Amino acid sequence: MSGRVVLVTGASSGIGAATVRRLAAAGAHVLALSRDRGALERVTGDVPGVSVHPADVLDEPALRAVVQTAVDRYGRLDAVVHAAQVMAYGRIEDVPASTFERVVDTAIHGTANLARAVLPQLRAQGSGTFVIVNSLLGEIATPQMGAYDVGKWGQLGLARVLRLELRDCPGIHLCTVSPGAVNTPIYDQAANYAGRGGYPPPPVVSPERVAGAIVGVLDHPRRHVEVGPVNLLTRLGFVLAPGVYERIVGPMVDRFVFAGSPSEGNDGNVFAPAPQREEPHGRWTRWGRTTRR
DSSP states (O other): OTTOEEEEESTTSHHHHHHHHHHHHTTOEEEEEESOHHHHHHHHTTSTTEEEEEOOTTOHHHHHHHHHHHHHHHSOOOEEEEOOOOOEEBOTTTSOHHHHHHHHHHHHHHHHHHHHHHHHHHHHHTOEEEEEEOOGGGTSOOTTBHHHHHHHHHHHHHHHHHHHHTTTOTTEEEEEEEESSBSSTHHHHSEEOSSBOOOOOSSOBOHHHHHHHHHHHHHSOOSEEEESTTHHHHHHHHHHOHHHHHHHHHHHHHHHTSOSOBOOOBOTTSSSOOGGGOOSSOSBOTTSOBSOO
16 A cells, blocks of 8 residues: 555544554554544544645535545555445434435435546546445444445445446455444434434454455455445345335344434534544444443
């Protein structure tokens, strides 16, 4: 990765922040992008080789400006890692329409905006790697996480279309990385209309493990990579035994996901960043328990 120029979205917390640090440690020039400058500077600004660029993935002109900055500064853009996402808990009938739409828009339109901003540059170079961080929930369905599920299903479909549309440029690689539960702050930042706080279902992996998978596909591009010890089993149950899956998934979500304290309806960081909650890690153990109150 030494000397390569990489743009990372969602860089102020979790998977994005871990990826920034991993890339910088390997000698890459990293453009770290997220909505809040203060959070970006606090989480990644002290890392050598990293520059911070506050922008929302729903703001296409801002994304184009960051790409142009990379080209002006380094003469090229070698790779893009798209890790930005927001989340909402609650039944579809309970989540306000504007909140639902914003979660879905961030996943789908945010990805499309980024593609429109970066792919012309990658095509002009004839090379580059575009990594989209999707989710296990982009391949299965779960109750009370419908906005996130729909957004991630749509994002994965968009990624597959982009891969087809890039077949005329074999030097450009479109890769997807799908983690299961990860120890990031997204569960505490999520909009919540479910009545109780959300926890990541065990087993929970570290953001560094996902960052390692991302750097791996930057080095050796692959179409799709799963990160998580139960991803394959869960996907097989969803596809091969849908009746059984549908009977057990609701009680399991109630038992392992909504384990937090009672919560009043709120929009979390869906519409605006919550910089005080931006951190490289969440507060979760491998078994989905909280490490602090």
